[in-house]
Amino acid sequence: MSASLTSGTYGRQPAFTGALRQLVSALFTRPVAVQSSRADRNSLRVREANEVRELARSVEMQSPGFASDLYAAALRHEGLDD
Numbered sequence: 001m002s003a004s005l006t007s008g009t010y011g012r013q014p015a016f017t018g019a020l021r022q023l024v025s026a027l028f029t030r031p032v033a034v035q036s037s038r039a040d041r042n043s044l045r046v047r048e049a050n051e052v053r054e055l056a057r058s059v060e061m062q063s064p065g066f067a068s069d070l071y072a073a074a075l076r077h078e079g080l081d082d
Helices: 015-029 038-059 064-078
Strands: none
Touching: 015 038, 038 064
């Protein structure tokens, strides 16, 4: 009896890899807005946290652990000034 083992490379990446690359790109290429008031900063944080939550929802089925980490990061980001 003999057995063979084949190895190959797979051209398809997990779906969340592209989403992660998109998030990192958005975080580092978006111009930083200078905010003058605390309300403006809080509003910006809420929008950013919602963007991260949207990303988490998009990868939840493929990578529930990663999505959970994103949800936690969004929650922490919103509460930075608390």
